[in-house]
Amino acid sequence: MNDTLKSILSRRSVRSFKDTLVSKDDVSLIVKAGIYAPTACNRQPLFIIGIASEDKVKEVKDIIGGGKQFYGASAIIMVFKRNEDDFSEIDCGAAMENMLLASHSLGLSSCWIHCVRDLYNDPKNNALLMKALGLKKSYSLMESIALGYIQGDEPLPKPRNMQGDNVI
Numbered sequence: 001m002n003d004t005l006k007s008i009l010s011r012r013s014v015r016s017f018k019d020t021l022v023s024k025d026d027v028s029l030i031v032k033a034g035i036y037a038p039t040a041c042n043r044q045p046l047f048i049i050g051i052a053s054e055d056k057v058k059e060v061k062d063i064i065g066g067g068k069q070f071y072g073a074s075a076i077i078m079v080f081k082r083n084e085d086d087f088s089e090i091d092c093g094a095a096m097e098n099m100l101l102a103s104h105s106l107g108l109s110s111c112w113i114h115c116v117r118d119l120y121n122d123p124k125n126n127a128l129l130m131k132a133l134g135l136k137k138s139y140s141l142m143e144s145i146a147l148g149y150i151q152g153d154e155p156l157p158k159p160r161n162m163q164g165d166n167v168i
């Protein structure tokens with residue numbers, strides 16, 4: 001099996017992280033992997049931002065009361081909707097999976113975080129988030145990633161109910 005397939009099969013959602021910071025270079029590579037995901041008709045409706053600096057991560061987490069939803073991750077990646085597009089949810093999913101796999105390939109752990117979306121898109125919090133990220137225009141959050149170094153053991157794979165003889 002090649003490295004790409006091994007990476008796909010061994011990636012797991014991790015929900016406990018060390019305080020260790022993730023390098024900006026690594027976060028930048030992961031964001032690049034997201035940017036290079038396919039988008040419908042190449043419309044590229046997303047805006048992706050990696051948050052690696054300790055202060056910024058804290059500021060972003062504090063907007064939603066401490067951000068325990070990120071499980072103590074030392075870095076965060078956020079995917080925003082750059083403009084209205086019927087395929088942006090699907091495009092976002094492709095970018096997210098690229099970034100989870102890129103993280104795993106760099107020896108980092110991650111978890112897809114959806115549950116903060118409504119909290120950050122509340123108008124007051126959205127304004128604070130845009131300010132924290134240094135953005136002049138207001139974007140709507142789609143999905144986030146908790147990123148960092150795993151604390152404890154790697155979780156076992158959850159059983160897949162789609163397994164079977166899917167090739168005819």
Ligand SMILES: Cc1cc2nc3c(=O)[nH]c(=O)nc-3n(C[C@H](O)[C@H](O)[C@H](O)COP(=O)(O)O)c2cc1C
Pocket residue numbers: 011012013014015111112113114115116157158
């Ligand atoms: C659209 C989507 C939203 C998710 N949102 C969350 C979330 O808010 N919090 C969380 O802990 N995990 C979240 N996850 C992670 C899933 O729970 C996880 O991928 C699933 O249990 C399978 O485990 P695995 O990633 O280890 O294979 C989300 C995954 C997807 C695809």
